[in-house]
Amino acid sequence: MDPVFAALADPHRRTIIELLGDGPRNVTTLAAALPIARPGVSRHLRVLREAGIVTAEAHAQERVYTLVPESLREADEWLSARAGFWRQRLDALDTELRRNS
Amino acid sequence: MDPVFAALADPHRRTIIELLGDGPRNVTTLAAALPIARPGVSRHLRVLREAGIVTAEAHAQERVYTLVPESLREADEWLSARAGFWRQRLDALDTELRRNS
DNA sequence: CCGCTATGTACCCTTGTGGTTACGTACGCG
DNA sequence: CGCGTACGTAACCACAAGGGTACATAGCGG
Secondary structure, three states: OHHHHHHHOOHHHHHHHHHHHOOOEEHHHHHHOOOOOHHHHHHHHHHHHHOOOEEEEEEOOEEEEEEOHHHHHHHHHHHHHHHHHHHHHHHHHHHHHHHHO | OHHHHHHHOOHHHHHHHHHHHOOOEEHHHHHHOOOOOHHHHHHHHHHHHHOOOEEEEEEOOEEEEEEOHHHHHHHHHHHHHHHHHHHHHHHHHHHHHHHHO
């Protein structure tokens, strides 16, 4: 989970994830859509790969990167648990405080 | 959204969020549950505060921090959109590829 | 007022991160 | 083979981030 959140911290990496949402892409195509040079994109992809968010498949001399959506599920569950469950809990606490005051 | 993801990137900050899930806490209490000294916790709380994830309320000379769960909703939506929607999309793509091969 | 408690902040240091350029490698093509 | 293409990686740099210690501040309590 940790590497997933770390990967998500960088805006460029989130952009890459969004681009891959439209389908598999190679490095050059991704780099063309980003404000940084290709080597930089390559390293971002390495981070995403090690986090299990994308997978690379060698296709001739180009490597096609594909999104692995279920890799985000763990982080998603962590977030939604706190965005929803505790919301109710704190509301209840707040209500009780108002009643006692 | 960006500051939220940036805040979530640090494990200590996520621990703080989890601790605050059990209810409001002051800085000293949080620091006792973390492997770092209090000033460090104080700075983490500053980041979380500026990201809108927690709010501070002065209570005597102690400041009680409270979680703001809905602040995580934006990030949660971003994640769940990619963890679910694109999942189906890629499955469909995969199915089509198998059919054509 | 004085001291104690609870915090935030400034300062310093070390490490991590993101970017660039230059270089090495793998593979298809003629 | 020799070339061009598509990548990954190494070397190098500048800067942001996280941690610790020391210090300033704000309230309580007596």
